[in-house]
Amino acid sequence: MTSSSRAATALLLVGGVLVVGLASLMWGARDIAPGEVWAALVHPVSGDTDHHVVRDLRVPRTLVGLIGGAALGAAGALMQGVTRNPIADPGLLGINAGASLAVLLAIAGLGVTSVSGYVWFAFAGAAIAALVVYGAASLGWEGVTPVKLALVGAAFTATATSIITVVLLTDRQTLEDYRFWQVGSLANRPLTVLTGVVPFVVVGLLLALASGRVLNALALGDDVARGLGQDVTRGRLLIVAGVVLLCGSAVSMVGPIAFVGLAVPHLARALVGPDYRWIVALSMLLGPVLLLAADIAGRLVARPGELEAGLVVAVIGAPVLIAIVRRSRGIAA
Amino acid sequence: MLALLAGLVVVLAGSALMLGEFRLSLGRVLGALAGADDPSAHFIVVELRLPRLLLGMLVGVAFGLAGALFQSVLRNPLASPDILGISQGASAGAVAALLLGGLSGAAVSGAALAGGAVVGLLLYAVAWRGGMAGHRVVLAGIGVAYVCTSVVGYLLTRSEVQQAQVALLWMTGSLAQADWSAVRLLGLALVALVPVAALLARGLGLLLLGDDLAAGLGLRPELVRAGVIATGIALACAATAAAGPVAFVAFVAAPIARRLLGDGSSALAESALVGVVMVVGADVVAQHLLPADMSVPVGVVTGAVGGPYLIWLMATGGRRTT
Numbered sequence: 001m002t003s004s005s006r007a008a009t010a011l012l013l014v015g016g017v018l019v020v021g022l023a024s025l026m027w028g029a030r031d032i033a034p035g036e037v038w039a040a041l042v043h044p045v046s047g048d049t050d051h052h053v054v055r056d057l058r059v060p061r062t063l064v065g066l067i068g069g070a071a072l073g074a075a076g077a078l079m080q081g082v083t084r085n086p087i088a089d090p091g092l093l094g095i096n097a098g099a100s101l102a103v104l105l106a107i108a109g110l111g112v113t114s115v116s117g118y119v120w121f122a123f124a125g126a127a128i129a130a131l132v133v134y135g136a137a138s139l140g141w142e143g144v145t146p147v148k149l150a151l152v153g154a155a156f157t158a159t160a161t162s163i164i165t166v167v168l169l170t171d172r173q174t175l176e177d178y179r180f181w182q183v184g185s186l187a188n189r190p191l192t193v194l195t196g197v198v199p200f201v202v203v204g205l206l207l208a209l210a211s212g213r214v215l216n217a218l219a220l221g222d223d224v225a226r227g228l229g230q231d232v233t234r235g236r237l238l239i240v241a242g243v244v245l246l247c248g249s250a251v252s253m254v255g256p257i258a259f260v261g262l263a264v265p266h267l268a269r270a271l272v273g274p275d276y277r278w279i280v281a282l283s284m285l286l287g288p289v290l291l292l293a294a295d296i297a298g299r300l301v302a303r304p305g306e307l308e309a310g311l312v313v314a315v316i317g318a319p320v321l322i323a324i325v326r327r328s329r330g331i332a333a
Numbered sequence: 334m335l336a337l338l339a340g341l342v343v344v345l346a347g348s349a350l351m352l353g354e355f356r357l358s359l360g361r362v363l364g365a366l367a368g369a370d371d372p373s374a375h376f377i378v379v380e381l382r383l384p385r386l387l388l389g390m391l392v393g394v395a396f397g398l399a400g401a402l403f404q405s406v407l408r409n410p411l412a413s414p415d416i417l418g419i420s421q422g423a424s425a426g427a428v429a430a431l432l433l434g435g436l437s438g439a440a441v442s443g444a445a446l447a448g449g450a451v452v453g454l455l456l457y458a459v460a461w462r463g464g465m466a467g468h469r470v471v472l473a474g475i476g477v478a479y480v481c482t483s484v485v486g487y488l489l490t491r492s493e494v495q496q497a498q499v500a501l502l503w504m505t506g507s508l509a510q511a512d513w514s515a516v517r518l519l520g521l522a523l524v525a526l527v528p529v530a531a532l533l534a535r536g537l538g539l540l541l542l543g544d545d546l547a548a549g550l551g552l553r554p555e556l557v558r559a560g561v562i563a564t565g566i567a568l569a570c571a572a573t574a575a576a577g578p579v580a581f582v583a584f585v586a587a588p589i590a591r592r593l594l595g596d597g598s599s600a601l602a603e604s605a606l607v608g609v610v611m612v613v614g615a616d617v618v619a620q621h622l623l624p625a626d627m628s629v630p631v632g633v634v635t636g637a638v639g640g641p642y643l644i645w646l647m648a649t650g651g652r653r654t655t
Contacts, residue, residue, distance in 0.1 A: 085409065085411060086468060086471070086472060087409065087411055087412070087416070087471050087472060087475050088411075136644045136647065136648045137647065137648075139647075139648035139649070140647065140648050140649060147410055148647050150410060150411055151410055151411075151588060151643060151647055152643070152644050152647050152648075154411065154584065155585065155639070155640040155641070155643040155644045155647075156640060156644065157640075158580060158581040158584070158585075158636040158639065158640040159636060159637055159640030159641055159644075161580065161636055162580065162632075162633045162634070162635075162636035162637035162640070163637065165501065165505050165580075165630075165632070165633050165636075166629060166633050166637075168498070168501055169498060169501060169502060169505070169629075169630070169633075172494055172495070172498060175494055175497060175498060175501070176494045179486075179489050179490050179494075179497060180490055182486070183483075183486040183487075183489075183490055258479075259479045262475065262479070263476070266472070307487070308486075308490070310483070310486065311483045311486055311487050312483070313483075314476075314479035314480045314482065314483045315480055315483055317476075317479075318476035318477065318479055318480045319476075321472060321476040322459050322472070322473050322476050322477075325459075325460075325468070325469050325472040325473055325476075326459060326460075326462065326469065326473075
């Protein structure tokens with residue numbers, strides 16, 4: 001694939017992001033015409049219900065979808081690259097489990113029940129989990145290998161899940177709050193949640209964009225990568241740092257939605273080929289499209305109620321993923 | 334290594350039969366098993382503790398084998414029935430039966446079996462293209478798994494919280510409902526499936542050398558692969574129907590067995606025994622070492638103990654095994 005056709009694909013996706021962004025502002029429990037959306041954004045009239053819905057409900061929600069989707073997509077691409085495993089998702093390092101455990105303890109122990117209260121617990125839990133997993137995987141004389149990272153991450157997830165299960169089985173009130181956080185949703189996230197997390201996402205996205213070269217080298221195996229002059233350990237550490245920032249902020253915003261990060265890199269790979277510099281960039285565009293499309297679909301199928309984006313995303317994403325997998329010939333890693 | 338694991342199983346089985354609210358001596362347990370005239374010991378051992386122990390052992394064998402089969406044939410240490418949708422399909426079936434149908438007992442097991450089987454067939458339908466290439470099975474499975482997880486999440490958030498807790502308990506995996514009929518059913522399934530796994534083991538070993546070499550030795554790689562995957566699915570479905578998707582056993586039994594052996598073989602027998610040790614050991618811990626009023630299901634302990642143990646193995650182990 002030539003780089004001009006890749007650029008065309010990327011441009012097309014930017015258009016896609018804008019389209020779903022606009023659709024997300026327009027559609028929902030009440031439909032609002034594009035002209036009215038524009039008016040609400042540019043010169044809002046206080047007291048106008050449509051303007052209130054657009055500015056206070058749909059704008060934050062759309063921004064959460066765009067930023068969270070970009071973070072999840074990029075984190076998934078980094079994760080699959082660094083573990084060389086096509087079924088790695090951003091939650092694999094134990095990040096989602098760590099965040100979930102922290103949120104659960106916040107609900108059960110401290111009585112926190114609002115989304116903006118969950119944010120920093122989720123973030124801290126994600127970071128601690130990643131540190132523990134990376135630390136444990138770097139012990140032993142081989143140092144960090146993709147297989148060890150994957151297995152230690154899964155083992156950490158199982159441990160955290162067991163603790164979560166014990167708490168949920170003994171504490172009904174906590175289950176009441178936790179089950180709604182746990183499916184993942186874009187609704188009712190105040191803008192303050194967003195502004196707190198955005199700096200981390202920006203740093204994470206920059207790290208992701210910078211790691212394309214290292215990922216390309218790592219894809220050839222550690223020995224070849226070293227032969228090409230890459231500092232494998234440092235590269236891997238930076239990539240994991242990027243995953244923690246991106247996935248930690250995404251989980252704290254939308255809950256543990258791992259599917260976006262799993263499916264999007266495969267879609268990107270099918271579009272632009274095996275070059276990780278492009279896969280990472282395209283994943284940042286495909287993530288928001290998938291996540292927001294799922295959110296919009298969830299608002300439309302159950303009107304006037306809605307389905308959480310975390311529930312819808314796999315239902316519309318899995319057929320796409322499976323179609324790609326069926327088409328591809330070689331190993332999709 | 335096999336002898337060591339078998340010894341461990343015997344010790345665990347002994348303590349599972351001896352320990353409990355009425356502590357029995359080894360002599361009375363053996364007497365009850367041999368049919369001595371000791372009605373109270375007979376009731377406690379044969380009617381209460383033995384079915385639970387046997388069900389735990391059978392579930393351990395089934396999950397351990399299923400995990401080892403999947404991971405070796407797909408050559409992916411993350412590929413186990415609890416990642417590839419079988420457990421999630423069974424959970425979706427069981428949770429739907431519990432929450433939508435208001436069913437309980439054997440009907441839930443039936444629904445779990447149906448859910449797992451549907452996912453298994455779906456896997457074949459979408460991944461088959463003149464054969465079951467590893468990466469197609471793995472990715473198709475994980476896609477299906479996420480869809481099933483969404484269904485479960487939907488059902489859990491749209492139900493009464495008490496009912497949600499019942500469903501959660503089922504999804505954790507528990508041996509508390511064990512009785513002789515469950516033991517017989519799973520036992521029959523294993524009598525059919527374990528020999529098949531044993532027959533496939535040689536082909537599986539050759540597949541590890543690569544498709545070309547295996548074909549050169551007179552094997553049909555695609556056929557062996559399809560057979561191994563079908564056997565793994567059937568084992569996982571049967572065990573999940575009997576006890577729920579006991580967390581993590583299928584996933585870690587084979588990596589632990591391989592670490593203990595220190596080689597790259599598919600380690601089927603060892604994985605099955607590690608599965609037994611995990612399930613029976615976890616059930617002993619859950620019943621007797623933790624506070625009785627918590628009534629912790631076995632699936633919690635397998636995850637809480639198996640997870641750190643695998644991390645420890647990874648952090649201290651020296652040899653490349655995968």
